Amino acid sequence: MVLASVPRRLSPGVGNSNDQTRRHNLSTVLTFLHHGGPQSRAQLTGLSALNRSTTGALVAELVELGLAYETEPADSGRVGRPSPIVHANGKVVAITVNPDIDAVTVGVVGLGGLLHHLVRRETDAVPTVGASIRIVQEVLDGMRDEIATEFRVAGVGIAVPGLVNSRDGVVALAPHLGWRDEPVAEPFAAALGFRAAVANDAALATVAESIFGAGRGVQDLVYLNGSASGIGGGVLAGGVMLRGSRGYAAELGHTLVNSSGIRCHCGKRGCLETEVNLGLLLQVLGRDSAGLDEVDALIAAVPDARPEIERQLDVLALAIGTFVSVFNPESIILGGFLGSLYEADPARLRASVNAASVVGLADPVRLERARLRSRLLTTGAAELVFADLLADPAGTVF
Amino acid sequence: MVLASVPRRLSPGVGNSNDQTRRHNLSTVLTFLHHGGPQSRAQLTGLSALNRSTTGALVAELVELGLAYETEPADSGRVGRPSPIVHANGKVVAITVNPDIDAVTVGVVGLGGLLHHLVRRETDAVPTVGASIRIVQEVLDGMRDEIATEFRVAGVGIAVPGLVNSRDGVVALAPHLGWRDEPVAEPFAAALGFRAAVANDAALATVAESIFGAGRGVQDLVYLNGSASGIGGGVLAGGVMLRGSRGYAAELGHTLVNSSGIRCHCGKRGCLETEVNLGLLLQVLGRDSAGLDEVDALIAAVPDARPEIERQLDVLALAIGTFVSVFNPESIILGGFLGSLYEADPARLRASVNAASVVGLADPVRLERARLRSRLLTTGAAELVFADLLADPAGTVF
DNA sequence: GGTAAAAAGTTACCACACACAACATATTGC
DNA sequence: GCAATATGTTGTGTGTGGTAACTTTTTACC
Numbered sequence: 001m002v003l004a005s006v007p008r009r010l011s012p013g014v015g016n017s018n019d020q021t022r023r024h025n026l027s028t029v030l031t032f033l034h035h036g037g038p039q040s041r042a043q044l045t046g047l048s049a050l051n052r053s054t055t056g057a058l059v060a061e062l063v064e065l066g067l068a069y070e071t072e073p074a075d076s077g078r079v080g081r082p083s084p085i086v087h088a089n090g091k092v093v094a095i096t097v098n099p100d101i102d103a104v105t106v107g108v109v110g111l112g113g114l115l116h117h118l119v120r121r122e123t124d125a126v127p128t129v130g131a132s133i134r135i136v137q138e139v140l141d142g143m144r145d146e147i148a149t150e151f152r153v154a155g156v157g158i159a160v161p162g163l164v165n166s167r168d169g170v171v172a173l174a175p176h177l178g179w180r181d182e183p184v185a186e187p188f189a190a191a192l193g194f195r196a197a198v199a200n201d202a203a204l205a206t207v208a209e210s211i212f213g214a215g216r217g218v219q220d221l222v223y224l225n226g227s228a229s230g231i232g233g234g235v236l237a238g239g240v241m242l243r244g245s246r247g248y249a250a251e252l253g254h255t256l257v258n259s260s261g262i263r264c265h266c267g268k269r270g271c272l273e274t275e276v277n278l279g280l281l282l283q284v285l286g287r288d289s290a291g292l293d294e295v296d297a298l299i300a301a302v303p304d305a306r307p308e309i310e311r312q313l314d315v316l317a318l319a320i321g322t323f324v325s326v327f328n329p330e331s332i333i334l335g336g337f338l339g340s341l342y343e344a345d346p347a348r349l350r351a352s353v354n355a356a357s358v359v360g361l362a363d364p365v366r367l368e369r370a371r372l373r374s375r376l377l378t379t380g381a382a383e384l385v386f387a388d389l390l391a392d393p394a395g396t397v398f
Numbered sequence: 399m400v401l402a403s404v405p406r407r408l409s410p411g412v413g414n415s416n417d418q419t420r421r422h423n424l425s426t427v428l429t430f431l432h433h434g435g436p437q438s439r440a441q442l443t444g445l446s447a448l449n450r451s452t453t454g455a456l457v458a459e460l461v462e463l464g465l466a467y468e469t470e471p472a473d474s475g476r477v478g479r480p481s482p483i484v485h486a487n488g489k490v491v492a493i494t495v496n497p498d499i500d501a502v503t504v505g506v507v508g509l510g511g512l513l514h515h516l517v518r519r520e521t522d523a524v525p526t527v528g529a530s531i532r533i534v535q536e537v538l539d540g541m542r543d544e545i546a547t548e549f550r551v552a553g554v555g556i557a558v559p560g561l562v563n564s565r566d567g568v569v570a571l572a573p574h575l576g577w578r579d580e581p582v583a584e585p586f587a588a589a590l591g592f593r594a595a596v597a598n599d600a601a602l603a604t605v606a607e608s609i610f611g612a613g614r615g616v617q618d619l620v621y622l623n624g625s626a627s628g629i630g631g632g633v634l635a636g637g638v639m640l641r642g643s644r645g646y647a648a649e650l651g652h653t654l655v656n657s658s659g660i661r662c663h664c665g666k667r668g669c670l671e672t673e674v675n676l677g678l679l680l681q682v683l684g685r686d687s688a689g690l691d692e693v694d695a696l697i698a699a700v701p702d703a704r705p706e707i708e709r710q711l712d713v714l715a716l717a718i719g720t721f722v723s724v725f726n727p728e729s730i731i732l733g734g735f736l737g738s739l740y741e742a743d744p745a746r747l748r749a750s751v752n753a754a755s756v757v758g759l760a761d762p763v764r765l766e767r768a769r770l771r772s773r774l775l776t777t778g779a780a781e782l783v784f785a786d787l788l789a790d791p792a793g794t795v796f
Numbered sequence: 797g798g799t800a801a802a803a804a805g806t807t808a809c810c811a812c813a814c815a816c817a818a819c820a821t822a823t824t825g826c
Numbered sequence: 827g828c829a830a831t832a833t834g835t836t837g838t839g840t841g842t843g844g845t846a847a848c849t850t851t852t853t854a855c856c
Contacts, residue, residue, distance in 0.1 A: 016422045024414045
């Protein structure tokens with residue numbers, strides 16, 4: 001008999017008791033609904049590998065908790081008694097906040113991923129934490145009735161471009177916003193009266209793409225996001241987000257790609273983000289700045305930009321080559337202007353990645369552009385709020 | 399209220415029932431014993447967060463299964479009734495096999511990590527699978543009585559330097575042994591009559607150092623091993639071994655360190671293992687080959703080797719710098735000749751790593767030499783066997 | 797239209813897991 | 827020798843999911 005493989009979990013963990021079993025099973029069912037959309041009770045039974053009667057009880061409890069509801073069976077066309085469809089309750093919502101240099105975007109996202117509202121409020125100056133809170137208050141004020149009568153707010157999720165300590169809700173450094181050692185979650189919670197959480201935007205984007213985007217169903221992926229502020233990313237390894245000992249893992253923009261390169265603002269030389277960046281791209285496109293939506297159009301419109309695009313693609317491939325041998329992912333997902341670069345010449349990136357990887361190792365790796373676009377950060381920030389609810393549906397009060 | 403942080407597990411998983419709770423708890427207790435050594439029942443109660451009576455029942459079941467035994471309480475010196483000491487049963491053993499270019503090493507390791515026997519049998523030629531099996535049979539024949547009367551063999555664990563598909567027990571490629579698409583676990587199991595498993599040696603070394611060596615208690619670490627055949631490694635992320643979608647993750651020797659470097663046998667340019675390697679080191683040490691134990695002595699004895707040592711350390715630091723921003727580990731553990739290199743000038747590596755990392759990110763990262771030395775692979779291969787037993791103590795029959 | 801087969805909901809009952817509490821036991825400290 | 831403390835032991839209770847029998851609702855076919 002052949003045994004399994006290299007041990008996976010090395011640390012012992014703690015004991016489980018009966019209530020934890022129930023919690024786990026409730027969590028499992030609700031997570032299926034949230035990630036997989038409405039499903040019949042019979043499907044849930046199959047997916048969870050639980051008994052028919054158990055699934056029934058779990059769904060009943062979720063309905064009781066107001067987290068799910070059942071509707072008439074769909075016409076399956078198959079023989080046998082039809083199974084009622086179970087839905088995650090989209091009226092349970094997360095408020096999402098995404099502060100940017102020139103705007104604050106506020107969203108209302110329902111359980112199950114339904115986007116109720118998405119409002120972008122431009123600002124005169126780079127928003128402070130206080131200003132962001134005021135904008136959110138204004139937006140929520142505008143939908144006061146709806147929130148009071150229709151929605152149940154699970155909390156506020158804030159996506160910040162910078163180094164964030166999610167544990168205590170403090171932004172260590174967000175260079176573009178000028179935030180430094182700034183408590184964020186606490187003041188939001190205090191001002192709005194909801195639970196609040198803050199996290200790095202690239203990490204949340206990874207979560208969003210994993211659940212609802214190009215990474216659906218994939219257990220091992222690398223997400224790379226290119227923005228005006230540099231290259232960030234996130235890694236899903238074995239279905240688990242890579243965090244590192246202090247939560248600063250997946251700083252993928254500082255991967256070495258050019259050992260004789262120029263010095264990066266991080267102190268190293270030849271980092272990915274000094275070689276592949278939006279500034280250099282916009283320069284050859286003849287623009288000072290551009291929204292990410294415009295970049296695609298510009299790339300198509302300016303043939304002279306070709307050499308620079310190809311250079312950036314080739315350098316990007318070097319970093320991806322390292323990621324391939326380090327993570328052996330199933331998929332590499334490119335967001336922001338990296339998605340535009342990819343779109344400009346998918347074949348070239350594919351060829352360069354294969355050349356920059358251990359022979360054969362990159363062949364089965366999918367290269368893809370991120371799918372969620374404008375909904376990316378809102379979806380990710382909502383996951384931040386829903387995480388607690390999904391982990392313990394019965395125990396989370398809000 | 400401030401919510402936790404970025405969601406970790408993204409996929410829903412499956413449901414749990416009562417027997418799984420029991421299995422999990424048995425596994426938890428046995429794993430504590432195996433990793434943490436003999437402990438009192440009271441300590442186990444504390445660690446597992448289970449009730450006193452439950453711990454009692456679990457230990458009783460483990461004793462019943464022959465996987466643990468209890469001894470008289472130690473003199474704690476504290477007030478209160480003394481608690482009996484529970485031990486993992488070291489008579490439950492794994493047979494370990496480590497084929498090398500010029501020898502096959504066979505070990506007998508007990509649950510709890512006790513090394514009963516370690517035998518190295520030199521070979522005239524590079525051993526084939528068949529030859530390895532014959533050597534193991536000879537060695538086991540020599541201790542036939544002991545095995546029949548004293549030990550209970552849980553299985554055979556084989557550590558192979560090469561690309562291994564642990565799932566089906568086939569070695570895809572072990573260049574130094576000349577094995578290619580070679581079924582290994584199956585023939586071992588058939589010939590010896592025990593369950594058998596095979597895995598990559600560097601991955602097993604990572605496991606061993608994590609549990610019994612320099613990485614004890616650490617949840618995030620990078621292990622880098624340098625041998626004659628190149629640089630391999632393993633990564634523990636959040637207490638879980640990094641595996642990748644096909645099990646080929648952590649090919650750390652092929653991290654880019656020199657973008658104008660020479661071509662590596664893997665097809666890329668400027669890989670870590672083309673720049674940092676034992677061959678180049680031995681050259682300046684004036685030797686054709688040397689056991690790893692000799693390298694330390696040689697380094698101390700040949701001052702002229704200094705420039706090459708420093709060059710290799712500096713290049714190694716570049717790779718570590720990338721690993722620091724990618725994994726944000728708590729500890730980097732260096733084994734094989736990389737351990738010797740480190741030992742030659744720890745301060746230099748520390749300085750180079752700091753310079754090659756995002757400012758401040760490397761400061762809290764420990765750099766350490768691997769601790770297990772000659773026991774490394776035997777311990778790792780034994781873990782391969784014990785993994786199943788630890789995961790399901792009551793369900794594993796052997 | 798009626799009947800059989802299939803699939804799934806429902807319900808009552810069971811096995812078993814851990815917690816809890818009361819009690820027994822073994823130690824220290826005074 | 828007694829109180830305090832910690833722990834083992836035992837019996838009881840709550841809650842978990844599984845099981846099996848029954849019911850309901852559908853399709854397929856005659």
